[in-house]
Amino acid sequence: MYKYLLCWRYLKTRYIALASVISVMLGVATMIVVNSVMAGFAHTMRDRLHGILADVVVESYDLDGFWDWRDVQSIIQKECGDLVEATAPTMETFGLLKIYLPDGQAVTRQVMVIGIRPEDRAKTGDFSEFVQDENGKLIKPGFDVPKNWQTNSPAGHLLKDTPKDDPLHDILRQQAGEQVPDRGAIVGYALATIHRPGALTDDFIAPAGSRIGLAFPKSGRKPEAAYDDYTVVGFFKSGMSEYDSMHVYVPLERLQYMRMLGDGLGAGAVNQIQVQVKPGVNINEVASRLQRVLDSRRPLYFRVATWEQKQGPLLEAVKIEQFILNVLLFLIIAVAGFGILAIFSMIVVEKTRDIGVLKALGASTGGVRGIFLSYGLALSIVGCGAGMIEGLLIVHYLNDIENLINSLTGTRVFNPDIYYFSEIPTLVEPWTVAGIVLGAIAIAVTASVWPAQRASRLHPVQALRFE
Amino acid sequence: MTKTESVTTMILPLSFKGQHIMSAHLHAVGLKKAYRKGRSLEVPVLHGVDFTIEAGEMVAIVGASGSGKSTLLHLLGLLDGPDQGHIYLNGERIDQLPDKKRDYLRNTAFGFVFQSYHLMPELTALENVMMPQLIRLSPWQWFSQKTQLKREAASWLERVGLGHRGKHKPSELSGGEMQRTAIARALAGNPQIILADEPTGNLDAESGESVMKLLRDLNRERGMTMIVVTHDLSVARQADRIVRLNQGLVESFNPGVAA
Numbered sequence: 168m169y170k171y172l173l174c175w176r177y178l179k180t181r182y183i184a185l186a187s188v189i190s191v192m193l194g195v196a197t198m199i200v201v202n203s204v205m206a207g208f209a210h211t212m213r214d215r216l217h218g219i220l221a222d223v224v225v226e227s228y229d230l231d232g233f234w235d236w237r238d239v240q241s242i243i244q245k246e247c248g249d250l251v252e253a254t255a256p257t258m259e260t261f262g263l264l265k266i267y268l269p270d271g272q273a274v275t276r277q278v279m280v281i282g283i284r285p286e287d288r289a290k291t292g293d294f295s296e297f298v299q300d301e302n303g304k305l306i307k308p309g310f311d312v313p314k315n316w317q318t319n320s321p322a323g324h325l326l327k328d329t330p331k332d333d334p335l336h337d338i339l340r341q342q343a344g345e346q347v348p349d350r351g352a353i354v355g356y357a358l359a360t361i362h363r364p365g366a367l368t369d370d371f372i373a374p375a376g377s378r379i380g381l382a383f384p385k386s387g388r389k390p391e392a393a394y395d396d397y398t399v400v401g402f403f404k405s406g407m408s409e410y411d412s413m414h415v416y417v418p419l420e421r422l423q424y425m426r427m428l429g430d431g432l433g434a435g436a437v438n439q440i441q442v443q444v445k446p447g448v449n450i451n452e453v454a455s456r457l458q459r460v461l462d463s464r465r466p467l468y469f470r471v472a473t474w475e476q477k478q479g480p481l482l483e484a485v486k487i488e489q490f491i492l493n494v495l496l497f498l499i500i501a502v503a504g505f506g507i508l509a510i511f512s513m514i515v516v517e518k519t520r521d522i523g524v525l526k527a528l529g530a531s532t533g534g535v536r537g538i539f540l541s542y543g544l545a546l547s548i549v550g551c552g553a554g555m556i557e558g559l560l561i562v563h564y565l566n567d568i569e570n571l572i573n574s575l576t577g578t579r580v581f582n583p584d585i586y587y588f589s590e591i592p593t594l595v596e597p598w599t600v601a602g603i604v605l606g607a608i609a610i611a612v613t614a615s616v617w618p619a620q621r622a623s624r625l626h627p628v629q630a631l632r633f634e
Numbered sequence: 635m636t637k638t639e640s641v642t643t644m645i646l647p648l649s650f651k652g653q654h655i656m657s658a659h660l661h662a663v664g665l666k667k668a669y670r671k672g673r674s675l676e677v678p679v680l681h682g683v684d685f686t687i688e689a690g691e692m693v694a695i696v697g698a699s700g701s702g703k704s705t706l707l708h709l710l711g712l713l714d715g716p717d718q719g720h721i722y723l724n725g726e727r728i729d730q731l732p733d734k735k736r737d738y739l740r741n742t743a744f745g746f747v748f749q750s751y752h753l754m755p756e757l758t759a760l761e762n763v764m765m766p767q768l769i770r771l772s773p774w775q776w777f778s779q780k781t782q783l784k785r786e787a788a789s790w791l792e793r794v795g796l797g798h799r800g801k802h803k804p805s806e807l808s809g810g811e812m813q814r815t816a817i818a819r820a821l822a823g824n825p826q827i828i829l830a831d832e833p834t835g836n837l838d839a840e841s842g843e844s845v846m847k848l849l850r851d852l853n854r855e856r857g858m859t860m861i862v863v864t865h866d867l868s869v870a871r872q873a874d875r876i877v878r879l880n881q882g883l884v885e886s887f888n889p890g891v892a893a
């Protein structure tokens with residue numbers, strides 16, 4: 168019993184020891200904050216990635232794709248019909264984008280050209296949540312070009328005043344069609360805009376209604392490019408710069424036709440089928456089942472991957488980063504452990520005579536060790552508990568703290584332009600917090616083992632004579 | 635030795651190796667002890683000391699400074715082990731017991747009083763007095779008997795004249811009060827023998843006198859067996875018997891003669 172009484176009294180009277188666990192407290196708080204922020208980033212990023220990509224993607228190794236995609240769709244239905252919510256055929260290929268500036272210059276960019284059927288694609292993933300107009304308002308994904316855009320074009324204006332039987336009429340109509348093609352394209356937001364550091368708004372270089380040119384590979388024996396132009400009808404803004412600066416969505420049938428992979432009437436090839444899985448279904452299992460059945464249909468042609476596998480390196484990088492940070496921070500707590508060791512050794516020296524008395528009164532070696540071990544445990548629980556509360560509070564008020572620092576220093580600590588997040592995302596994972604706290608307690612208790620052992624080994628007579 | 639009988643009325647808690655002991659009798663033969671420092675330096679202190687104390691007896695150990703009085707007391711109280719020689723408590727050899735049993739005997743059979751009191755500074759006087767029981771009992775036993783044990787400890791404090799100081803920390807007590815608290819602590823464990831190492835050494839004459847009177851009275855009233863180490867002949871004279879340590883050996887004589 169005396170162990171707990173003494174341990175309790177030491178706890179209440181020895182503030183220097185409390186100071187020694189402040190470092191543990193700070194370490195725990197830092198670890199909780201860092202992990203919560205990283206988990207928040209990873210989580211938000213995964214969310215976004217997952218939103219853009221469908222759960223499972225069936226694709227051909229060949230860029231030119233497969234014509235029998237309706238059969239593949241029905242195979243998917245047959246194999247996993249009860250697990251699959253929707254499928255969408257798409258055609259993805261690299262290409263070049265030309266943006267024509269008002270001054271006659273043009274900007275060229277490397278892009279990913281994706282042919283989709285908007286209704287189908289909207290059913291797989293959160294695609295429809297990322298398509299917006301020039302003002303940032305969400306619009307229904309589609310490629311229809313409003314009729315008045317063509318009539319409002321320079322040629323369109325002239326056309327209005329030109330009688331039908333005028334020889335110019337046909338030429339003007341053709342020019343209006345060239346100035347505002349009747350095929351729409353949804354362009355990545357970062358492709359269509361230029362962001363100047365410090366500017367509040369982004370400048371559109373390819374506003375809605377403007378014409379863009381696209382070049383992409385044609386199918387055939389010789390590598391050849393096809394050329395096509397489109398009218399910008401919407402912008403794709405997912406928050407993942409990797410996509411927003413690469414993706415250009417165009418009508419699937421048109422892309423098939425231009426790549427000489429479709430007749431323009433419905434028959435054509437695709438090189439991807441996006442598969443949306445029902446909620447709660449294990450996507451890895453669906454992927455491996457589809458891979459098996461498609462392999463048996465056509466070996467070494469299809470590749471089935473979950474969205475996580477497709478984004479493997481990125482997610483892996485975040486994981487590794489988090490792991491390394493945790494190792495470093497735990498080392499900091501380990502350093503704090505040595506502080507505890509030093510202060511505990513001091514306390515043991517200071518208590519030498521008391522230890523002698525305790526032994527004279529019959530306290531056992533184990534009992535004396537127990538005093539200091541439970542003291543170490545109590546201190547570390549106090550320190551880690553305080554650290555946990557502090558960490559959770561910081562996480563909870565992180566964005567308020569950030570705002571405060573911003574207003575104090577006049578700089579933005581967390582620049583939403585860079586990160587695409589309006590505020591710092593956080594996610595508190597209870598198991599991570601528990602792991603951090605238990606790990607820190609273990610370190611602190613370990614640090615008190617040696618002083619406790621030394622105290623328990625003191626010879627009673629020498630301890631009593633100690634001055 | 636006439637008091638030996640009266641002692642048997644006391645309740646002694648010790649049941650040692652299954653055998654109930656109603657009277658304590660401590661006996662040491664041929665105790666040798668030398669302190670070693672390094673490989674070469676050796677300080678011989680005791681050269682073969684024989685010592686006996688009967689139940690209910692009060693013995694004073696005197697001797698020059700450095701003659702080994704404290705050393706002898708530590709050996710008798712199992713705080714240290716002799717190089718040679720045997721110690722018997724009620725006929726049982728105790729100097730070779732394993733650590734656990736030695737701890738148990740220190741807790742139950744012996745009560746120590748030191749020159750510099752050695753109270754725990756973090757605990758109140760009452761808690762200091764309860765220390766032997768706190769060490770003896772597990773938390774469960776403690777909580778189930780708490781009120782009774784507190785009452786007992788308080789009555790010991792009462793007995794040493796400090797009933798009203800129970801809530802005070804040692805730093806708030808005078809030397810004499812601290813020493814009386816230490817005596818109450820030694821008594822609270824219901825020991826068979828009190829071992830006091832210069833209990834009046836740090837006190838002025840008056841408080842020393844009151845502490846000695848307390849010990850004397852306890853010896854008379856309860857037949858408490860006591861070994862008191864002292865410099866002070868006036869203190870020693872109050873004992874039943876005086877043992878003088880001289881050059882590592884003992885001579886024993888009656889207090890009357892010592893003058």
Ligand SMILES: Nc1ncnc2c1ncn2[C@@H]1O[C@H](COP(=O)(O)OP(=O)(O)OP(=O)(O)O)[C@@H](O)[C@H]1O
Binds near residue numbers: 671
């Ligand atoms: N740990 C030790 N190492 C070496 N010598 C020691 C040690 N402890 C005690 N001594 C020596 O043993 C001798 C006896 O010491 P002890 O404390 O028993 O004497 P004492 O009779 O109690 O003296 P005092 O009356 O001053 O208290 C002394 O000479 C002391 O120097």
Ligand SMILES: [Mg+2]
Binds near residue numbers: 704705
């Ligand atoms: Mg001494």
